[in-house]
Amino acid sequence: MALKNFLLAGFGGQGILFSGKVIAYSGLMDGKEVSWLPSYGPEMRGGTANCSVCISDEPIGSPLVLSPDVLMAMNLQSFDKFIDSVAPGGVAVIDCTLIDKKSSRTDITAIYVPATALASENDLQGLANIILIGAILKHTGFADFEAVKKAIDKCVPPKKRHLIEANLRAIELGMQYE
Amino acid sequence: MAEAAIKSGCRHFFGYPITPQTEVAAYMAKRMPKIGGTYLQAESEIAAINMVLGAASAGVRVMTSSSSPGISLKTEGISYIAGSDLPCLIINVQRGGPGLGGIQPSQADYWQATRATGHGDFHILVFAPSTIQEMVDLVYTAYDKADEYRMPAMILADGMLGQMMEPVEFPEKEADQKIEKPWATTGHQNKRAHNIVNSLYLDPNELEQKVVERFKRYERIKEKEPLAEEYLVDDADIVLVSFGATSRIVKSAVNSARAMGIKAGMIRPITLWPFPEKAIQKAADTVSCFMSVEMSMGQMVDDVRLAVNGKKPVYFFGRTGGIIPSPAEVLEQIQKTMGGAK
Numbered sequence: 001m002a003l004k005n006f007l008l009a010g011f012g013g014q015g016i017l018f019s020g021k022v023i024a025y026s027g028l029m030d031g032k033e034v035s036w037l038p039s040y041g042p043e044m045r046g047g048t049a050n051c052s053v054c055i056s057d058e059p060i061g062s063p064l065v066l067s068p069d070v071l072m073a074m075n076l077q078s079f080d081k082f083i084d085s086v087a088p089g090g091v092a093v094i095d096c097t098l099i100d101k102k103s104s105r106t107d108i109t110a111i112y113v114p115a116t117a118l119a120s121e122n123d124l125q126g127l128a129n130i131i132l133i134g135a136i137l138k139h140t141g142f143a144d145f146e147a148v149k150k151a152i153d154k155c156v157p158p159k160k161r162h163l164i165e166a167n168l169r170a171i172e173l174g175m176q177y178e
Numbered sequence: 179m180a181e182a183a184i185k186s187g188c189r190h191f192f193g194y195p196i197t198p199q200t201e202v203a204a205y206m207a208k209r210m211p212k213i214g215g216t217y218l219q220a221e222s223e224i225a226a227i228n229m230v231l232g233a234a235s236a237g238v239r240v241m242t243s244s245s246s247p248g249i250s251l252k253t254e255g256i257s258y259i260a261g262s263d264l265p266c267l268i269i270n271v272q273r274g275g276p277g278l279g280g281i282q283p284s285q286a287d288y289w290q291a292t293r294a295t296g297h298g299d300f301h302i303l304v305f306a307p308s309t310i311q312e313m314v315d316l317v318y319t320a321y322d323k324a325d326e327y328r329m330p331a332m333i334l335a336d337g338m339l340g341q342m343m344e345p346v347e348f349p350e351k352e353a354d355q356k357i358e359k360p361w362a363t364t365g366h367q368n369k370r371a372h373n374i375v376n377s378l379y380l381d382p383n384e385l386e387q388k389v390v391e392r393f394k395r396y397e398r399i400k401e402k403e404p405l406a407e408e409y410l411v412d413d414a415d416i417v418l419v420s421f422g423a424t425s426r427i428v429k430s431a432v433n434s435a436r437a438m439g440i441k442a443g444m445i446r447p448i449t450l451w452p453f454p455e456k457a458i459q460k461a462a463d464t465v466s467c468f469m470s471v472e473m474s475m476g477q478m479v480d481d482v483r484l485a486v487n488g489k490k491p492v493y494f495f496g497r498t499g500g501i502i503p504s505p506a507e508v509l510e511q512i513q514k515t516m517g518g519a520k
Binding site (some may be wrong): 033034038039060062063 | 502
């Protein structure tokens with residue numbers, strides 16, 4: 001698998017770190033080496049949050065992703081800051097409800113998904129991040145769909161078991177979006 | 179790390195919250211009551227380390243964890259624990275300093291950990307893991323060695339290791355604590371003379387003798403216990419020396435340098451005290467130069483220079499304040515250095 005380094009970025013509260021966990025656990029379920037490294041400020045909500053995830057067949061060297069194969073951007077600041085760092089041939093998945101800008105790069109595939117709008121239209125508030133993971137899955141095939149399902153089952157805490165079904169719907173919605 | 183401590187037999191945790199190590203305390207708070215252990219959030223770091231001193235005198239496996247500014251507060255207690263010849267485990271998840279500094283990863287407590295975890299003539303064992311798996315494995319080692327040599331052990335991690343997640347496998351068996359502790363203050367029940375745990379010796383002759391005995395033990399440790407990983411050192415022109423999370427970045431840079439035809443290698447000290455001098459000395463015979471790469475302004479580089487002892491040039495590259503160096507930056511330094519050395 002060529003695409004293995006993920007950088008997910010947005011505001012605290014958007015579920016950036018959770019998205020990273022889902023991707024990392026999906027890799028784990030596929031029997032790969034994985035790492036998950038968060039970076040966030042002292043704020044709970046509204047501050048910047050980003051997360052590096054590596055999936056690899058080999059033991060992982062630096063877990064810090066500076067030149068991602070896959071970028072997921074959920075706010076304008078993150079888009080501006082990281083879009084130029086995407087590795088040539090890489091994929092950028094952008095929440096175009098929140099980011100009113102297009103990439104001018106021709107050496108990467110930019111996918112625009114109105115994830116936040118899709119989430120509210122489909123009664124999936126707060127799951128824009130998971131819709132974007134669905135889009136990433138569609139365009140990169142970073143893991144087996146079954147592995148992603150298992151990862152969601154693993155990442156959703158016991159108190160929120162009732163949200164698993166919504167998470168799975170969000171993934172499918174992201175996978176179906178053209 | 180917390181689960182590894184529990185599996186090593188630790189049933190007593192005393193701490194005080196500080197970013198980025200609060201996850202350890204939070205885990206302990208959840209687990210300890212379920213297994214009949216003690217979790218106590220003390221009123222301060224100083225109180226916590228003195229509770230560790232108390233528990234350690236009773237011979238139980240005990241642990242505290244903190245991050246840089248909190249460790250500074252604990253140093254008085256650590257000195258007392260070392261002066262009383264007691265084993266315990268201290269975790270430092272380092273963040274940027276000095277002062278309150280920041281909350282991002284750093285390795286700027288190297289000097290503190292290896293030179294000055296308190297006043298007086300003493301050392302503590304210092305282990306520096308580079309992966310989450312190794313962090314788990316070293317907790318077991320640290321407890322065993324602390325018991326064996328009757329001294330505090332520290333796991334020196336950093337904010338990157340403290341916050342990241344990687345899959346880990348725990349050893350099958352619970353650790354068996356083979357080492358007997360006849361010195362522990364467990365109640366003599368009129369069957370033996372009572373044990374005294376103390377660090378106060380007002381007679382200078384007696385104190386000197388105590389310290390000298392302790393340093394004889396340190397000599398044995400320096401002989402037997404240094405640990406290091408060597409990576410592509412045998413035919414290397416330049417050897418990078420790096421520990422903890424930084425070593426993973428350095429390893430990536432070494433691989434890129436090799437791909438460009440530069441013979442780079444890496445020595446990764448796993449024990450910082452005792453420092454793996456011999457691994458460095460051996461490499462000094464064959465390489466053309468060394469470069470220490472750290473998340474600080476250059477602290478371990480002192481120990482590298484002492485070990486190299488003037489035989490070969492020792493360079494330094496580091497970022498500080500919570501900035502993690504990138505593999506590309508390290509590679510650029512290797513290229514610059516090797517360009518200059520030729």
